[in-house]
Amino acid sequence: MTERYAVFGNPIGHSKSPKIHAMFAQDTAQSLTYEAILAPVDEFAASFKEFVSSNGRGANVTVPFKEQAFALCDELSEQAKLAGAVNTLSVMANGEVRGDNTDGLGLVSDLERNLGSLAGLNVLLVGAGGAARGCVLPLLQAGIAKLTIVNRTQTKAETLASLFAPFGNVDVLPIEHSGQSYDLIINSTSSSLTGDVPNISINTITLKTVCYDMMYGKEPTAFNLWAAAQGASQTIDGLGMLVGQAAESFNIWRNVKPSVEPVLTQLRAEL
Numbered sequence: 001m002t003e004r005y006a007v008f009g010n011p012i013g014h015s016k017s018p019k020i021h022a023m024f025a026q027d028t029a030q031s032l033t034y035e036a037i038l039a040p041v042d043e044f045a046a047s048f049k050e051f052v053s054s055n056g057r058g059a060n061v062t063v064p065f066k067e068q069a070f071a072l073c074d075e076l077s078e079q080a081k082l083a084g085a086v087n088t089l090s091v092m093a094n095g096e097v098r099g100d101n102t103d104g105l106g107l108v109s110d111l112e113r114n115l116g117s118l119a120g121l122n123v124l125l126v127g128a129g130g131a132a133r134g135c136v137l138p139l140l141q142a143g144i145a146k147l148t149i150v151n152r153t154q155t156k157a158e159t160l161a162s163l164f165a166p167f168g169n170v171d172v173l174p175i176e177h178s179g180q181s182y183d184l185i186i187n188s189t190s191s192s193l194t195g196d197v198p199n200i201s202i203n204t205i206t207l208k209t210v211c212y213d214m215m216y217g218k219e220p221t222a223f224n225l226w227a228a229a230q231g232a233s234q235t236i237d238g239l240g241m242l243v244g245q246a247a248e249s250f251n252i253w254r255n256v257k258p259s260v261e262p263v264l265t266q267l268r269a270e271l
Contacts, residue, residue: 004055005034005253008044008069009062012036016267017060020246023266024258032057032254044068052091058253059089060246066101066130073099082163083134088249100252103131104138106245107214111184112142113244113260114236115210118184119143126175126198127188128156131214135188136160140168148182150175150200178203185227187213192221205230214238218271239271240264 007017021034039047061069066085074096086099128151146169151157178201192215211227216237224235
C-alpha cells in the first residue's frame, strides 16, 4: 500500500505543496502520494487522525493549524518547541506523532543558495509573529554575527528576543530607528500582501544590503520594490523558502534530500 502524505490547511486550494512533493518524489524515485486536505477550522486533530488511520505517514501543516498541530504531538524537535508551532508531522513506527518546524531551515537554505555562507552577517528581522519566531534559531545557527528584531509593537519583539537570547546575539530596536545599516534585512510580515511596506528607515539599507521578503508573487513584492528603490544590492522573494521548507520536510519523512532548483524553476515559470 502506497504511503500517503498530505498538507492540511483552511483554505488549501491554492497550495503548491502537492505539486512540489510530486516533483520531489519523481526526482528521488520515491513511491508515495501527496494530497491537499481541507480540514474544518476546529477539527484539525480529528482530520489528521482519520488520515493516519488510512496509511497517512506524514503531513505538512499550514494556516491556521500550526499551533493545533503543535498541541497533538507526542514528541517535538527543539526547533518546533522554540517556534511554538509545527509545520511537519511524522507518524513514527510506534504510532506516536513527532512535530518539526522546517520553515526557518527553508529560509536559511534559500539564503545560502543565493548568498553563500551567512557567517558574520548583521541581520535585521522585521516582524515578531509566527513566521519570525520559526526562523530565529536557524538564522543564529547559521553563524550570523547579530540579529536585530524590530516590530510595530516593540514588546512583542522584546518577548521574542528574550526567548532566543540563550542561543546567540539578539537585540531589539524601535522599528523606525535609523542609527545603523544591515547586511541582510528579512521582512517576515505579510505587509506585501496588501501592498504595504513596514515602517523601517531608508538608512537601514546601503548599496551592500540584501533584502528578503518571505512573501512572493509573479511581480516583485511591495517590500522588494521599495528596497530596490533605496539601492539594495539584491532583493529575493520567499518562493525559494517555500520550496526549501518542503525539501526539509521530505528529507525528514524519506531520509533523502531532493533537488530544489528544478522545482523552483518550474514554479517560478508558472506564477
